[in-house]
Amino acid sequence: MTATVERQARHAGFLRTWVFSxxxxxxxxxxxxxxxxxxxxxxxxxxxxxxxxxxxxxxxPGWGQVGPEAFNMMVTMHGxxxxxxxxxxxxxxxxxxxxxxxxxxxxxxxxxxxxxxSVWTFALASLVLLASFFVPGGAASAGWTAYPPLSxxxxxxxxxxxxxxxxxxxxxxxASFLMGGVNYLTTAMVLRAPGMSLLRMPMTVWQQLIAAALxxxxxxxxxxxxxxxxxDRTLGTGFFAPDLGGDPLLWQHLFWFFGHPEVYxxxxxxxxxxxxxxxxxARKPLFGHRWIIGATAVAGGLSFVVWAHHxxxxxxxxxxxxPFSVTTILISVPFAFIVFxxxxxxxxxxxxxxxxxxxxxxxxxxxxxxGLTGIFNGSAPADIYINNTYFVVAHFHYTLFSAVVxxxxxxxxxxxxxxxxxxxxxxxxKAHFWxxxxxxxxxxxxxxxxxxxxxxRRIADPLQYEYLVPHQWLNVVATVGxxxxxxxxxxxxxxxxxxxxxxxxxxxxxWQANTLExxxxxxxxxxxxxxxxxxxxRGPYEYSVPGLAEDWLPQAAPxxxxx
Amino acid sequence: MATPSAYAAPAGLRxxxxxxxxxxxxxLASEIMVFGGLLAxxxxxxxxxxxxxxxxxxxxxxxxxxxxxxLLTSSLTIVQAFAAAERGDEPGVRRGLALTVLGGVAxxxxxxxxxxIEVSHGFVPSAGIFWSFYYTMTGLHALHVLGGVVVNAVxxxxxxxxxxxxxxxAGLYWHFVDVVWIFLFPLLYLS
Amino acid sequence: xxxxxxxxxxxxxxxxxxxxxxxxxxxVLPGGRHVAVAVIFATAAVKALLxxxxxxxxxxxxxxxxxxxxxxxxxxxxxxxxxxPDFAMRR
Numbered sequence: 001m002t003a004t005v006e007r008q009a010r011h012a013g014f015l016r017t018w019v020f021s022x023x024x025x026x027x028x029x030x031x032x033x034x035x036x037x038x039x040x041x042x043x044x045x046x047x048x049x050x051x052x053x054x055x056x057x058x059x060x061p062g063w064g065q066v067g068p069e070a071f072n073m074m075v076t077m078h079g080x081x082x083x084x085x086x087x088x089x090x091x092x093x094x095x096x097x098x099x100x101x102x103x104x105x106x107x108x109x110x111x112x113x114x115x116x117x118s119v120w121t122f123a124l125a126s127l128v129l130l131a132s133f134f135v136p137g138g139a140a141s142a143g144w145t146a147y148p149p150l151s152x153x154x155x156x157x158x159x160x161x162x163x164x165x166x167x168x169x170x171x172x173x174x175a176s177f178l179m180g181g182v183n184y185l186t187t188a189m190v191l192r193a194p195g196m197s198l199l200r201m202p203m204t205v206w207q208q209l210i211a212a213a214l215x216x217x218x219x220x221x222x223x224x225x226x227x228x229x230x231x232d233r234t235l236g237t238g239f240f241a242p243d244l245g246g247d248p249l250l251w252q253h254l255f256w257f258f259g260h261p262e263v264y265x266x267x268x269x270x271x272x273x274x275x276x277x278x279x280x281x282a283r284k285p286l287f288g289h290r291w292i293i294g295a296t297a298v299a300g301g302l303s304f305v306v307w308a309h310h311x312x313x314x315x316x317x318x319x320x321x322x323p324f325s326v327t328t329i330l331i332s333v334p335f336a337f338i339v340f341x342x343x344x345x346x347x348x349x350x351x352x353x354x355x356x357x358x359x360x361x362x363x364x365x366x367x368x369x370x371g372l373t374g375i376f377n378g379s380a381p382a383d384i385y386i387n388n389t390y391f392v393v394a395h396f397h398y399t400l401f402s403a404v405v406x407x408x409x410x411x412x413x414x415x416x417x418x419x420x421x422x423x424x425x426x427x428x429x430k431a432h433f434w435x436x437x438x439x440x441x442x443x444x445x446x447x448x449x450x451x452x453x454x455x456x457r458r459i460a461d462p463l464q465y466e467y468l469v470p471h472q473w474l475n476v477v478a479t480v481g482x483x484x485x486x487x488x489x490x491x492x493x494x495x496x497x498x499x500x501x502x503x504x505x506x507x508x509x510x511w512q513a514n515t516l517e518x519x520x521x522x523x524x525x526x527x528x529x530x531x532x533x534x535x536x537x538r539g540p541y542e543y544s545v546p547g548l549a550e551d552w553l554p555q556a557a558p559x560x561x562x563x
Numbered sequence: 564m565a566t567p568s569a570y571a572a573p574a575g576l577r578x579x580x581x582x583x584x585x586x587x588x589x590x591l592a593s594e595i596m597v598f599g600g601l602l603a604x605x606x607x608x609x610x611x612x613x614x615x616x617x618x619x620x621x622x623x624x625x626x627x628x629x630x631x632x633x634l635l636t637s638s639l640t641i642v643q644a645f646a647a648a649e650r651g652d653e654p655g656v657r658r659g660l661a662l663t664v665l666g667g668v669a670x671x672x673x674x675x676x677x678x679x680i681e682v683s684h685g686f687v688p689s690a691g692i693f694w695s696f697y698y699t700m701t702g703l704h705a706l707h708v709l710g711g712v713v714v715n716a717v718x719x720x721x722x723x724x725x726x727x728x729x730x731x732x733a734g735l736y737w738h739f740v741d742v743v744w745i746f747l748f749p750l751l752y753l754s
Numbered sequence: 755x756x757x758x759x760x761x762x763x764x765x766x767x768x769x770x771x772x773x774x775x776x777x778x779x780x781x782v783l784p785g786g787r788h789v790a791v792a793v794i795f796a797t798a799a800v801k802a803l804l805x806x807x808x809x810x811x812x813x814x815x816x817x818x819x820x821x822x823x824x825x826x827x828x829x830x831x832x833x834x835x836x837x838x839p840d841f842a843m844r845r
Contacts, residue, residue, distance in 0.1 A: 220596020236689030245692030599830025
């Protein structure tokens with residue numbers, strides 16, 4: 001049975017092995033490659049925006065003069081790319097695909113061909129989005145949130161086909177991640193190895209599953225809304241047009257009903273990586289492991305009833321403000337618990353400050369900052385003042401960046417040896433971390449003050465506003481930070497290139513970790529395990545078990561090796 | 564081709580619904596949210612009152628009632644096809660699937676006739692908010708019917724790919740499409 | 755794997771047709787508008803339940819599958835509820 005498939009695999013050519021593969025590990029690497037390419041694009045857009053904001057109406061290197069229309073396009077595409085074409089493919093598509101089967105002891109996803117279709121659909125979505133830059137009128141410019149009437153009428157932005165292609169690209173992206181989500185959830189439900197009960201699955205897997213479920217349940221209304229928007233644009237329907245009987249607020253509700261769970265779809269996977277990294281590098285069990293699952297589920301459920309906190313200033317019925325403020329403050333409780341559980345995990349641990357742990361600690365600290373400003377934003381009276389200012393920009397970059405970059409890099413540096421068979425350089429890794437941490441804060445911390453001083457979002461030239469002129473120096477600081485942040489990523493590129501070309505070969509388990517993926521070779525062969533699947537005898541966090549010689553106890557180590 | 568056995572879970576390790584069934588229900592859950600979002604928008608607009616809904620008087624209730632009957636009956640025929648597949652009654656499977664495909668095609672045909680009548684009277688999507696909702700809701704539904712017709716036709720045409728499980732899964736999707744219409748019909752035509 | 759007990763599919767179909775007729779009748783017969791609307795949507799709901807429980811075999815499936823239907827319905831209802839102030843109470 002297995003021999004037949006292996007024989008087939010050995011005779012597969014280059015295309016079948018690397019392009020049209022159904023192996024979850026290859027598909028994961030394909031998602032990673034696509035996501036990293038888009039990260040370059042998204043980062044360069046951010047660099048251009050920051051240059052324009054610090055030195056308005058100078059020539060941006062590599063672009064030229066950035067006028068207001070171009071700036072709108074950059075703001076829009078930066079957000080769209082980072083959320084849908086960087087965060088989701090890397091955190092869910094790449095890590096989810098690569099790790100879920102390995103961590104549950106399966107040979108692949110339960111639907112390998114559906115998996116391949118999902119990454120190819122994503123590639124198609126990428127092509128469509130890329131094309132949107134080159135059509136007459138350019139790429140979408142109505143914000144990543146695409147509020148009508150700005151997004152519904154071409155004459156308001158000067159963008160016509162770019163906006164239609166944007167909608168199409170997102171529709172394809174949604175289809176891709178729906179396919180992926182169904183695959184992840186079903187795989188975890190049916191393909192767990194013997195002894196791998198649901199509660200013995202590592203946090204990485206749990207968070208991927210909850211994120212997949214959140215996405216699957218929240219994207220529907222936005223798909224409905226996107227169809228409505230496309231028809232408003234092309235067939236003259238009036239869903240969002242008051243003069244035709246519609247209402248722009250309908251879009252906002254439909255968008256944010258999805259939009260809020262979506263930010264947790266982005267946040268939960270890297271939270272999972274950090275929750276798995278901390279025990280390994282503190283040599284201590286994860287504190288409150290089952291409660292963390294429960295808290296995440298509660299937060300996930302609550303995430304469906306907080307969305308209108310994005311709409312406090314939209315003109316919606318004011319009676320909605322109080323209920324949504326209450327639910328928003330409530331949702332901070334489960335997350336606070338998780339933060340405390342992470343701190344408790346570290347407490348009295350034997351901390352190993354390897355690069356993955358540095359990123360995990362960075363995630364924890366930066367997320368606390370972002371989470372705290374979330375409380376200000378979520379309270380309707382405060383939001384009256386700070387909505388749509390750079391205070392919000394600071395908030396979501398502290399939370400999203402800590403998730404996508406710090407959490408993502410915790411996962412990347414931790415699992416790189418498993419994925420590639422090579423070790424990364426520790427000195428380069430540490431340098432990359434500190435540079436990123438410093439430049440990140442230099443970029444985004446000033447934005448709190450800028451926001452409170454009244455700098456609104458999405459403006460191309462702050463100097464047009466007299467009251468912002470005295471604060472312009474903060475924009476310059478932020479831009480210097482941003483340019484430094486971009487440049488610092490070259491250290492990561494150098495590290496990865498050096499490792500792939502000439503790095504030391506990685507053993508199966510360089511970190512002495514307990515979870516199943518470390519049993520497989522680095523990198524794992526096709527079908528992951530040898531002739532038989534691993535058998536699981538315990539949970540994933542048995543570190544520093546009293547009475548044992550080693551401070552770790554793998555999930556698949558034989559039973560009877562407890563005290 | 565049957566399930567790649569290299570990927571199947573070791574036998575006897577789990578009971579309960581098959582992977583395919585779990586996957587189809589997850590997919591249907593997401594579809595409930597798509598149509599739920601669309602229908603919720605329509606319902607709240609309707610509850611807001613206004614004369615815009617009067618345009619529904621121009622809809623042909625008879626044709627739509629015929630379509631409702633067609634779809635209900637095709638739900639019967641596809642579940643009968645599944646029952647036949649379970650007892651190994653191949654002619655019964657073919658008959659059930661063929662009738663279902665026929666029903667789906669008939670539904671789309673009647674819908675096309677309805678659309679052409681409406682368009683010829685000037686009731687196009689841009690004619691008002693009622694028509695915007697009408698065309699979007701029935702259009703999205705019709706696209707789903709088309710998808711179902713394709714799946715059922717493929718199963719009909721490919722006997723070796725036609726396991727009882729696959730007929731069951733196709734049936735689940737088809738029933739879902741029927742249930743959506745069960746709500747669309749009264750929302751648009753009757754109230 | 756197979757459901758060993760099958761409902762009487764033709765009988766279910768008969769009920770579906772009867773309910774459809776009842777709904778149609780309520781929509782054309784004279785009488786209170788509110789009663790008619792209640793009958794129309796009640797029959798629709800029952801029809802949907804009949805299809806879901808019998809044709810889709812939900813009556814034989816484990817609670818997990820029931821949850822996969824009920825949770826999205828609940829979320830869709832929450833969405834509709836929250837939309838009411840902005841769209842149903844303004845005009």
